[in-house]
Amino acid sequence: MTATLLIEQLLNGLQFGTMLFLMAAGLTLVFGVMGLINLAHGSLYMVGAFAAATAAAATGNFLFALVAALAAAALAGALMEMLVLRRLYRRDHLDQVLATFALILIFSEGTRWVFGSFPLYLDVPKALAGTVRIGSLSYPAYRLAIIVIGVTTAIGLWALINRTRLGVQIRAGEADREMIAALGIDIARLYTIVFALGAALAGLAGALIGPIQSVQVGMGEPVLIMAFVVVVIGGIGSIKGALAGAILVGVTDTLGRFLLPVLLGTVMEPSAATAVGSALASMSIYILMALILVWRPTGLMGS
Amino acid sequence: MPDPILKITGLEKSFGALKATSGVTLDLFPGEIHALIGPNGAGKSTLIKQIVGEIPQDAGTIAFEGQAIDHLDAADRARIGLARTFQVSQIAPELSALKNVMLAVEARQGRVFRFFRPVSRDLALTDAAMAFLYDAGLGERATMRAADLSHGERRQLEFAMALAMKPRVFLMDEPMAGLSPDGSKRMTAFLSDLRRTAPILLVEHDMEAVFALADRISVLVYGRVIATGTVAEIRANPDVRTAYLGDEAA
Amino acid sequence: MKTLLDLKGVTAFYGASQALFGVDLDVAEGEVVALMGRNGMGKTTTVRTVSALLRPREGAITFAGHATRGMAIHRVARLGIGLVPEGRRCFAPLSVEENLTAAARASDRPGGWTQTRVEALFPRLAERRSQRASTLSGGEQQMLAIGRALMTNPRLLVLDEATEGLAPVVRQEIWAAIHQLKGDLAILVIDKTLKELRQVADRCFLIERGRTVWTGEPAALTPELTDRYLGV
Amino acid sequence: MTRESLLNIAVLAGFLAVAIIASLSGQPYLVTLATKAVILGLAGVGLNLALGYGGLVSFGHAAFFGIGGYAAGILASAAQNYEPLMTWPMELAGTTSMPIIWATAVIAAGLIALPIGALSLRTGGVHFIMITLAFAQMIYYFAISWPAYGGEDGLSIYVRNSLGALDTMDPLTFFLIAFALLLLVLALTFMATRARFGLALAMARQNPLRLTSMGVRPFRVRLAAFVLSAMAVALAGALYADLNRFVSPSMLSWQISGELIVLVILGGVGRPLGPVIGAAIFVLLEAWLGHLTDYWQLPLGLVLLLVVLFARGGVIGLLTGRNANA
Amino acid sequence: APLKVGFISTLSGGGAGLGIDARDGFLLALKQAGDAGSEITVITEDDQQKPEIGVQLADKMIQSDKVDILTGIIFSNIALAVVPAAVKQDKFYLSVNAGPSQLAGKGCDPNYFNVAYQNDNQHEAMGEYSNTLGYKNAFILAPNYPAGKDSLNGFKRFYKGELAGENYVKLGQTDFAAEIAQIKASGADSVFFFLPGGMGISFIKQFSNAGTGLPMMGPGFSFDQDVLPAVGDAALGAHNAAQWSPDLDNPANKAFVEAFEAEYKRLPSVYASQGYDTALLILSAQAKADIADHDAYHAALKAADFPTVRGSFRFGNNQHPIQNFYAREVVKRDDGVVTNKIVGTAFEDHVDAYAAECPMK
């Protein structure tokens, strides 16, 4: 194993992490700030990816595809909030679970109805195709771009929530919705905005991931689970925590897949090591989450 | 003089730079009401939380009937006989007032892991709970969901639960708060008798009640006990007047 | 004086159980009105209907000339009602400063409330500026709740048990503050200390079992009345 | 008698009637569907103890469902292949006897739920949801990659396990076995939630701080609820394995945890028969809509959505109003 | 005589594309058969890619719908749950796709026919053909589940070069950056992977983005018509092996591909061809025998007397196909459609590795 390989794997972990962050950021906003468990967040990710693929097919322009993804996901999110979720804030979390589960079914089958059962095509934009040389390492430019976008979004979002009056009002609304309304703030509109923002982030993640993964129905749920893991590791409602959690999960998952078989190879025969190692790697992020929660029951930056 | 039932020595607790309690030494004798007064944020509730084991102290020791109880957790301390009322009512909102109190009775008996007999048919439980509700002035509201009680009624429920624990010591955090004038009057009369059942450490801002009830008063300011004495002594203490009482000393 | 708030024959329910059976209440501009009654008689419920937190079943509520029935909570608040609710309800995870910022609304009249002015009224809040509201002492939270309501620059301040749990000196400060505010804005106050209420109120309303049973100036509050309706 | 208890009796009687009539009129598949609903309902009743009464939203109960299933699968396949289950430290043979399998499933799940519960209960709320998911996922991936019991391919039982002289392959007989177990577990949970334990559990859910101050550790009460709930779910898992004569890791997947939660909410959280009604509706919709269109999950989603929006307290809530169990 | 066929397949969720193709191919053949086809009633149900649901549907079809023949299952884990019980109840099961080794060897059964392949075959064929391509140091990759392990074992059975590395990934994984970095660092001269559906799409896109320039190869599943439209040019030049290809030169196939495109507006996949052949097999048996006569019907099926789109087809002793496997290359047609083209033959009349363990003659 060389240092270059290790660095490359760390970059891979970082990229995977920032991608997860975009998903987790929307979730943690909606989840921590609005107190809403949104299982259908993965559907918004799917909506973003499908919108991007459709727009790219029609125009051949990736930037346009990104805009389409953001718009479609934000719109879907706003509609979801206004038509369904708005009625559920005062209810038990469990009602939200059932409603958003129903929304997953509706979005998935709806998408399949419109786009068919076969995956769609979305390619890396020309400008970001190919690799970039960093020292002795050549790394896909597109993955680097995802890292940059992810980190920038993280900073912007953190500032929005912690440094603006809008952010303060949103958090106040989470603490006591009725009270913030009694102070004259239109919490309903505020929540629609927040939800659409979270949805747009999920859509962005879907669009960004489209060129390197499969754009297909059901693509959202595995990522959703990972994003929940991230949110919980990071501490609910904390943007900083989501970023830290995302990178931790990304790096653990990537290094686990890479290092565990190697490490086990030193104590058992190679083919068994590969099998056991990869089994352990599949479990690694869950083990990580369990350890963190046992150690800090509210996550890294939770209160 | 008898031995104190509760004896607190040199208790310290800091939140970051803030000293919430600082070298607090205090005791409570059988049969007495010892009032603890002091400005808002002086550390009274924090002190109670430390006594019941909800937050661990940084230093100092708490002794109950001569035994240090520092190693016991909150549930253990409740079981040996420390009952507390909360400054903000702590109730099970979806249960009826009666069931809230029944649970306190059940917990006192230490029989929680019983899976078969329905509680509603357990007359020993319901009757006892009912009696405590009447003591607290809430008998008529027994079957109402606790969530539907008014603020003052919840305070009464809070109090009924403490009674139901039949503790050796009461630690009461502002029991008068939220009660209407007539409620306060009744509560004052009730507490006055209650001290014979078990002594009371009473945190209260209602001076009328404190002056009527307290055998001794300690004054906590910025986490320190600045004075302990009889009602008359405290009323006359100029430091206490400026720090706390203002013109209510009169 | 011009009437600011007016309730006529208001009834209200919690689910199936009726809490108000016909409350009449009015507050004029700049006036201090005390709402009195025993525990569970419907004082808080009345105030909740004023703030639209609870929809009245029957009756009319007007504020500053607007009928508020059916209006959204935040719209009613923006008409100029600043609520200090029972139990304080500070935004627990937010700092003191953030609690104030969240509520801030520019005044349409000169000399509006700002964070500086609130901190001048309650210096303790300045000391605790960046502390989370959940860790404030009870009294500190109460000050914060009042400060927060003032930050909305209301025309009517509604104080539901605002001195509960406060040390006597602070309580005196708050009463002093109410005296100071008097005239500047109208105040509807619920409290258990009759002595103070009598000094500050222009008029009193007694309610029992969800009905207004008596209205008048504090001086007219005879011992028979207080004994009958307040138990003292 | 309250409306809810009338409804409960009607539902149980309805189940029995449907199964018997279907069986008499030569529609064995309907009996199978009813059996499936009963088994999922049983799992839901188990989950409801933690989720509804204890407020412990476990997103990992598939682990116990699957453990129950694998207990049945492993014991039965060992017996059918005449291979010992283990040879060390002592030789243990498999079995096809249902009672032994049930006991094994229940005990195994209880033993595994104990550490999982103890660790998970250090957290609360959403963290609890996720940490239970984490443990279930670990078990899931373990089952997929562990070759001994078929991995992802699963394990076939071929012939249903036996209960005395009964012909368990007969759909109605098997239905009745499952139904009897459902009644038993229902009765037990009903009693437990009304007994002292239930009161303490309600307080642990609604106000743990108060419970502590009364001298009872919420942790123990919750842990007991979690473990009992896992045991009931494992029993359902063992039956489910027998229903399908097959177990695989998909029984351990998070989708199953999710579906169990959905059943409970659909029927009515914290209502004794909520999960049973939820399971019946879910199974019916699945079977019926699946016929109508390839895109059957779309109408299913819409139905579920309408239920949440317009039926507070699930379907039972819709039919009987607010929970009277104050 | 009328016949009832139960078609249980994955028709919803992420894996739906495969099931839908198999079903569409199957129904197309029946439609083309006219009257003979209308004699056959097909009941389709969605197994949601869950084995338990598959079992329940099989129960339903046998008990309530009283079907004579079951077919349609795509995934091996579902087949393993359904098939043994179904054949024990004397129903024929004809596999349109899944071909787990358990059912080819000791677990073979007279009532079970596989019309597609044995699971290892495509991997074996690619292993064989990789020698022709001259690869000496391949990196091989599959999901960590039984079919994945069979895949790599099948490949290694015929591949003669060295292994630069062997890696199992998580089932359902979609980010392969870690594996790709390892492949780059391993000094491999080629990469073989079995990653069906979305996993394959993700891998191919990421691998081509990484700019290693290494040649890709795999079983037909990794490069079929469910995958290729979604990866675009990224897969061009990749080699893969299958028993069928859209450009396979025989009249039956030409007609099939044309009709399929006309009917469904897309190119058929290997799953569609398998579904089509399965229907043809049933039609051929219908022409010769009545389902009421189980033995005669069995003989008619076993004869496999139908115009397969694969050119040649017969059943071995374990009732799995003995057929050719072709090496295919991913190419772009003139009209821009990315598809497979046959570039060689990996095996002729290949018999699977488990046939010998099957006691049937």
Ligand SMILES: Nc1ncnc2c1ncn2[C@@H]1O[C@H](COP(=O)(O)OP(=O)(O)OP(=O)(O)O)[C@@H](O)[C@H]1O
């Ligand atoms: N967890 C905490 N973190 C930081 N500061 C805290 C915490 N808990 C309490 N404090 C601070 O400690 C001080 C003492 O609080 P405490 O609640 O004991 O006051 P108190 O005497 O009960 O006041 P009151 O009469 O208003 O209820 C207060 O200034 C409060 O802000």
Ligand SMILES: Nc1ncnc2c1ncn2[C@@H]1O[C@H](COP(=O)(O)OP(=O)(O)OP(=O)(O)O)[C@@H](O)[C@H]1O
């Ligand atoms: N959420 C609720 N649901 C049902 N009933 C309620 C609810 N809140 C209050 N009530 C009932 O309405 C009546 C009036 O309550 P309200 O809170 O207005 O009284 P209050 O005069 O403010 O009393 P207090 O001095 O105790 O605060 C009481 O009988 C109470 O039990």
Ligand SMILES: CC(C)C[C@H](N)C(=O)O
């Ligand atoms: C589509 C194929 C990859 C299916 C494979 N034969 C399986 O068993 O899962």
Ligand SMILES: [Mg+2]
């Ligand atoms: Mg206090």
Ligand SMILES: [Mg+2]
């Ligand atoms: Mg009130």
